[in-house]
Amino acid sequence: MHVCVVVHDEEVTVSFSLPExxxxxxxxxMALILGYxxxxxxxxxxxxxxxxxxxxxxxxxxxLCPLGVVVHKLLHVLICLACKSCIIPSHMPGxxxxxxxxxxxxxxxxxxxxxxxxxxxxxxxxxxSPRGAPVEILKTYQGYACAVDPTGCSFACTSENWxxxxxxxxxxxxxxxxTSCYRSNVPVQTLFRPFHKKYIEVQPALCNVAQDxxxxxxxxxxxxxxxxxxxxxxxxxxxxxxxxRLMQWHKYMEPYYLDSAKHTSVLALKAPARQTDPAYHRxxxxxxxxxxxxxxxxxxxxxxLTVRKHLVQGRHLSSVPLSVASAxxxxxxxxxxxxx
Amino acid sequence: MPLxxxxxxxxxxxxxxxxxxVLLRCSQGHxxxxxxxxxxxxxxxxxxxxxxxxxxxxxxxxxxxxxxxLVRVRASATESTIHNCPFLAWLALHAYKPDGTYIDSDxxxxxxxxxxxxxxxxxxxxxxxxxxxxxxxxxx
Numbered sequence: 442m443h444v445c446v447v448v449h450d451e452e453v454t455v456s457f458s459l460p461e462x463x464x465x466x467x468x469x470x471m472a473l474i475l476g477y478x479x480x481x482x483x484x485x486x487x488x489x490x491x492x493x494x495x496x497x498x499x500x501x502x503x504x505l506c507p508l509g510v511v512v513h514k515l516l517h518v519l520i521c522l523a524c525k526s527c528i529i530p531s532h533m534p535g536x537x538x539x540x541x542x543x544x545x546x547x548x549x550x551x552x553x554x555x556x557x558x559x560x561x562x563x564x565x566x567x568x569x570s571p572r573g574a575p576v577e578i579l580k581t582y583q584g585y586a587c588a589v590d591p592t593g594c595s596f597a598c599t600s601e602n603w604x605x606x607x608x609x610x611x612x613x614x615x616x617x618x619x620t621s622c623y624r625s626n627v628p629v630q631t632l633f634r635p636f637h638k639k640y641i642e643v644q645p646a647l648c649n650v651a652q653d654x655x656x657x658x659x660x661x662x663x664x665x666x667x668x669x670x671x672x673x674x675x676x677x678x679x680x681x682x683x684x685x686r687l688m689q690w691h692k693y694m695e696p697y698y699l700d701s702a703k704h705t706s707v708l709a710l711k712a713p714a715r716q717t718d719p720a721y722h723r724x725x726x727x728x729x730x731x732x733x734x735x736x737x738x739x740x741x742x743x744x745x746l747t748v749r750k751h752l753v754q755g756r757h758l759s760s761v762p763l764s765v766a767s768a769x770x771x772x773x774x775x776x777x778x779x780x781x
Numbered sequence: 782m783p784l785x786x787x788x789x790x791x792x793x794x795x796x797x798x799x800x801x802x803v804l805l806r807c808s809q810g811h812x813x814x815x816x817x818x819x820x821x822x823x824x825x826x827x828x829x830x831x832x833x834x835x836x837x838x839x840x841x842x843x844x845x846x847x848x849x850x851l852v853r854v855r856a857s858a859t860e861s862t863i864h865n866c867p868f869l870a871w872l873a874l875h876a877y878k879p880d881g882t883y884i885d886s887d888x889x890x891x892x893x894x895x896x897x898x899x900x901x902x903x904x905x906x907x908x909x910x911x912x913x914x915x916x917x918x919x920x921x
Binding site: 698 | 790791793794797798799801802803805806807811812813814815831834835837841844845848863870872873874875876877878879880881883885886889899901902903905906908909
């Protein structure tokens with residue numbers, strides 16, 4: 442059997458015969474795709490339902506169809522065709538009034554809900570697993586998906602501020618750069634709105650694709666587990682912007698981006714302090730107190746004190762230390778500010 | 782300049798906190814092997830700051846002495862480079878993003894403004910400290 446997948450511009454071809462194939466470190470990803478690693482779950486997010494893109498889950502009956510309502514057979518929810526949203530059974534009669542259905546046979550409606558096993562409370566509804574096929578009919582939005590822990594956290598939303606709040610509150614040891622903690626322009630869906638909103642990242646490409654199809658396994662299971670692509674250094678100065686050319690950061694950081702283990706460890710160096718690390722945790726308060734002390738001095742204690750800034754650079758530095766009015770830092774500050 | 786009655790003091794403190802966190806982690810020996818170039822005196826001061834944080838001392842004298850030593854003008858007129866300036870070395874790390882690229886000039890300009898304010902703040906604290914040492918004035 443031959444399977445070919447293109448990952449980060451590198452073509453991976455695996456050839457093997459069933460069932461003697463033995464997964465190795467190099468082809469674990471393909472083993473995962475083809476189900477040779479039973480220890481790795483299909484999805485690590487518990488309490489989720491995996492939707493099969495090739496299966497039509499929507500159903501209707503003679504009671505619900507005239508009302509413009511369909512049933513999702515796997516999620517056991519009612520979907521309003523006009524609003525393209527799930528509605529809980531107790532809210533459905535009131536909701537349908539908005540669409541002009543004023544006299545609803547509540548006994549028949551309740552019986553239909555019981556027959557289909559519709560879940561009454563939204564918090565008891567099992568949501569679809571992330572990066573799976575979209576729920577039919579429901580609206581798809583462009584949103585954000587958490588990237589701090591791709592296998593353990595499936596948080597998604599439609600507001601960037603909401604996502605930042607999630608990263609700060611739920612991933613205390615998140616990377617220092619906030620924009621690297623989430624992915625933008627991600628297709629997301631929510632079953633209920635405007636209340637009980639819970640967004641799920643969906644993969645529109647999996648519409649009409651069977652759950653055991655290789656494409657589904659690659660998109661849903663394999664790609665999220667891949668490490669970052671290899672970082673290649675610039676070949677010449679034309680590939681870098683003027684700021685980088687001036688600062689030469691890429692040369693200083695070269696040992697770190699060429700080695701993925703060093704890359705990870707050097708990023709951990711600037712990670713925020715953890716609660717369990719008292720010294721670094723207290724540093725936050727200490728620095729803030731220090732800044733506020735300086736503000737206090739400037740505003741109240743010594744109104745006659747001013748800081749005179751002598752902006753000098755490199756070899757033009759005076760050999761005589763100035764009293765309190767200058768600093769090495771200004772040397773590069775001035776150079777850069779002039780350039781910027 | 783940060784306003785005293787909103788959240789901007791915290792925003793202005795953030796780069797200083799990250800710089801000191803990286804400096805202290807490096808001086809304690811970090812698995813990455815990244816180094817912030819320090820003079821022997823600065824290394825001693827960084828150990829004092831770390832001890833002060835561990836023992837939860839509220840006094841900011843050690844912190845100020847370290848910061849002042851980092852920003853004050855040296856007697857020798859050596860040019861600051863990324864290999865001998867703690868701030869320039871930290872800036873390289875700060876600018877380094879998880880995808881291997883670096884922060885853009887907009888973000889860098891904002892960072893420089895905060896660093897410039899930090900230097901001014903350090904100078905104010907130093908001036909206040911010297912003024913307190915000589916209440917009658919240095920020349921009496």
